[in-house]
Amino acid sequence: MxxxxxxxxxxxxxxxxxxxxxxxxxxxxxxxxxxxxxxxxxRVANGRLMPALPNLEEWPLSAPVPAVGTFDWVLAYDCEVDCLAVADRWWRLHRALGREAPRLTRVRFGGQADALPGEVLSQWRVRPAWSREDSLWLIDPEGRVVLSYRPHHEAEDVLEDLRHLLKMNPQPALATRE
Known part of the structure; x- marks a missing residue:
């Protein structure tokens, strides 16, 4: 049928x-x-999103942060105790970026140690209420705070977030380094 x-x-x-x-x-x-x-x-990010923090240009610093390129991400950290070890930790993270390393600028607030290669030193004019000792912030090229990390956060987590952000925000093809 x-x-x-x-x-x-x-x-x-x-x-x-x-x-x-x-x-x-x-x-x-x-x-x-x-x-x-x-x-x-x-979760994608290991840090906390911090949209309420002011732009980097509005931070109460003794002098404006110099030598930050147009397309640079900024890894800013506060350092009061054992600054040499903390600076070395974030310098090693910076080197771990490999070919993406030139897209990151490290800014250290506080401490008496000399600047490591690729690091910019600055000082707080007055410590803001939202800043804690040994805090770490990841700031986009426009000066906005993207992520904030608790003191003594694992460098591997910060590196993972940073690699993801650099991958999702590629450098413009015609961008030149200043």
């Missing part, structure tokens, strides 16, 4: 299949959002 479908029936089946092809993904996406099924819950 064979099932015979008329020409009009075949056309209706094709139309239903075409409608299903376009509506099916919408239904699946809606159900994923509605019931939170299949949506990753893991």
């Amino acid at each position: 064979t099932l015979r479908i008329s020409h009009a029936g075949r056309q209706r089946l094709k139309l239903l299949a075409l409608i299903g092809l376009f509506i099916g993904p919408l239904i699946v996406a809606w159900s994923m959002v509605e019931w939170r099924v299949g949506i990753p819950n893991e």
Whole structure:
């Protein structure tokens, strides 16, 4: 016994299949959002997002931060105790970036130790209320604080965040170093 479908029936089946092809993904996406099924819950950043902090230019520093390039990300950290070890830690992180290292500038606030290669020294005019001793901030090229890290945060986590941000924000092709 064979099932015979008329020409009009075949056309209706094709139309239903075409409608299903376009509506099916919408239904699946809606159900994923509605019931939170299949949506990753893991965090991307290891630091805390800090959109409320002022831009780097507005920080109460004794002098403006010099030598920050147009396309440079800034790793700023406060250092009061054992500055040489802290500066060395962030210098090693900077070197671990490899070919992306020129896109990062390190700025150290406080401490009496000399600057390491690629580091800019600055001092607080007055310590702001939002700054804690040994804090670390990751600042985008426009001077906005992107991430803040607790004191003594793992360098591997900061490196992971920094690599991700540099990958997601490629340097413009015609950008030149100053």
